[in-house]
Amino acid sequence: MREQGGLEVTHLTMRFGGLVAVNDLSFSARGKEITAIIGPNGAGKTTVFNCLTGFYKPTVGELAFMGRDGRILLEQLDGFVIARHGLARTFQNIRLFPGMSVLENLLVAQHQPLMQASGFTLLGLFGARRYREAEKDAIELARQWLDRMELTHLADSPAGALPYGQQRKLEIARAMCTRPTMLCLDEPAAGLNPRETAELGILLKAIRDETGIGILLIEHDMGMVMGISDHIIVLDYGRKIADGTPLAVRSDPEVIKAYLGEEDDDELPPEIRAEISETAARA
Numbered sequence: 173m174r175e176q177g178g179l180e181v182t183h184l185t186m187r188f189g190g191l192v193a194v195n196d197l198s199f200s201a202r203g204k205e206i207t208a209i210i211g212p213n214g215a216g217k218t219t220v221f222n223c224l225t226g227f228y229k230p231t232v233g234e235l236a237f238m239g240r241d242g243r244i245l246l247e248q249l250d251g252f253v254i255a256r257h258g259l260a261r262t263f264q265n266i267r268l269f270p271g272m273s274v275l276e277n278l279l280v281a282q283h284q285p286l287m288q289a290s291g292f293t294l295l296g297l298f299g300a301r302r303y304r305e306a307e308k309d310a311i312e313l314a315r316q317w318l319d320r321m322e323l324t325h326l327a328d329s330p331a332g333a334l335p336y337g338q339q340r341k342l343e344i345a346r347a348m349c350t351r352p353t354m355l356c357l358d359e360p361a362a363g364l365n366p367r368e369t370a371e372l373g374i375l376l377k378a379i380r381d382e383t384g385i386g387i388l389l390i391e392h393d394m395g396m397v398m399g400i401s402d403h404i405i406v407l408d409y410g411r412k413i414a415d416g417t418p419l420a421v422r423s424d425p426e427v428i429k430a431y432l433g434e435e436d437d438d439e440l441p442p443e444i445r446a447e448i449s450e451t452a453a454r455a
């Protein structure tokens with residue numbers, strides 16, 4: 173039986189012409205857990221997110237996504253099943269609405285429930301009590317996330333004028349305003365300084381613990397990944413080469429080899445570098 177709030181990917185394959193970006197990938201991401209997808213550059217991590225969120229139509233594969241209430245949150249799209257409800261994502265490059273205020277960015281995220289409350293009519297927008305209540309709820313949810321992210325004092329500022337670290341937080345707040353069952357974050361620590369990265373790690377763990385949602389995380393900062401993940405999946409050339417706890421994954425010889433193959437030494441995660449030195453010292 174599938175677990176509530178959990179995501180299950182089976183035999184996912186995505187080809188771009190002759191290039192197999194994701195190769196027969198199966199994994200589960202559980203609710204109430206942080207699952208990280210790691211791997212060297214070009215390993216296929218973002219492509220997995222793009223398949224899950226309907227940006228790409230996978231060549232082959234199946235996806236199962238169960239709501240926390242036990243409902244199956246899937247939509248049939250052009251012959252493939254895509255998780256459309258309850259899966260919120262952020263992008264490698266920040267994609268806020270820069271000219272809109274911080275608050276407006278959080279309200280736009282709630283467009284769907286607001287339109288449903290309007291009954292999709294003009295009369296509904298201007299007159300219905302149901303719409304006014306939905307609007308009040310939307311503002312309240314936005315207010316809660318502004319508070320949680322310490323952005324309340326910036327509510328009326330244009331999102332594009334915020335410092336980078338705060339834009340990253342606003343993106344997560346916007347995703348959370350869709351009341352997701354699973355939050356997918358594509359390199360949320362990219363461009364952050366070490367202090368901001370540490371704060372982000374604490375925030376993600378708090379979101380997991382306070383809301384009980386699952387988090388699916390793509391991240392190159394191994395300090396953060398090893399520190400906050402419950403479960404790690406490692407990709408290399410689109411193929412899964414490891415799947416387990418941080419402790420198991422960091423000492424997996426195939427993972428170490430995959431990272432050693434990196435041309436750029438800076439890409440080698442410090443934890444894995446330390447593991448290699450220890451192994452060499454023991455030899």
Ligand SMILES: Nc1ncnc2c1ncn2[C@@H]1O[C@H](COP(=O)(O)OP(=O)(O)OP(=O)(O)O)[C@@H](O)[C@H]1O
Nearest residue numbers: 188191192193211212213214215216217218219220
């Ligand atoms: N739309 C596309 N068309 C053609 N090739 C693509 C497309 N999207 C991704 N690829 C290729 O698929 C492979 C996997 O790319 P992907 O962006 O998923 O890797 P990644 O693991 O997220 O990399 P990074 O860590 O650098 O972000 C790469 O070789 C990439 O060039």
